[in-house]
Amino acid sequence: MQFLFTWLITAISLLITAYVIPGIFIKSFFAATFAAIVMGVINAIVRPILILFTFPLTFLSLGLFLFVVNAIAFSLVSYLTPGFSIDTFWDALFGSIILSLVSGFFGQLLEPKE
Template sequence: MKLILEVLLMGLALYIGARIVPGVYVDGYGSAIIASLLIALANATIGLVLRFFTFPLNLLTLGLVSFIISILMILLVDSMMTSFNTNGFLSATVLAIVVTFVKIILDAIFGMNRE
């Protein structure tokens, strides 16, 4: 049940982020859920491999490389879906930041951080 709620909240955060950030377009809430699932899957597979190989550089940059990899995963999903579009790296960067903050707020509202 918690996993389903996490997926729905992440989709909502992406949907809200797409409405806030100029240059980002998503067809609807359903497309936002699919995009968030694909972004999570890309981060869990390709992103994990990239983070493994860039670990020393990630330590030197205090996690900036991991953030850039997450942005690249957003751009990868953008290229895979027609119902989710960004206008490039800058839009994807702002989207990643906004989605993170929206997700923190939604987690606090819905009590996702409580054990």
């Protein structure tokens, strides 16, 4: 049940992010839900490998390079998802920040009570 909850929050957050950032386009809610699944796979498999390889840069930048890693992962999601596109790297960077904020906000606001 928690998986479905997180999946829907991520899909809705993607739609809100696409509405806020003009360079991000999502054709439908189905594309957003599919992108949420792809994002989960990318964040579970590819992102840790990117973090491992970019650890020296992340260490030297005091963690700020993680924003770039998140933007790369976000761009990879758009590349692998039909109906979801990002125009520029800056759109991916700001989009990943907005997505994190919106998803975290909705996750806290709508968190199921135990």
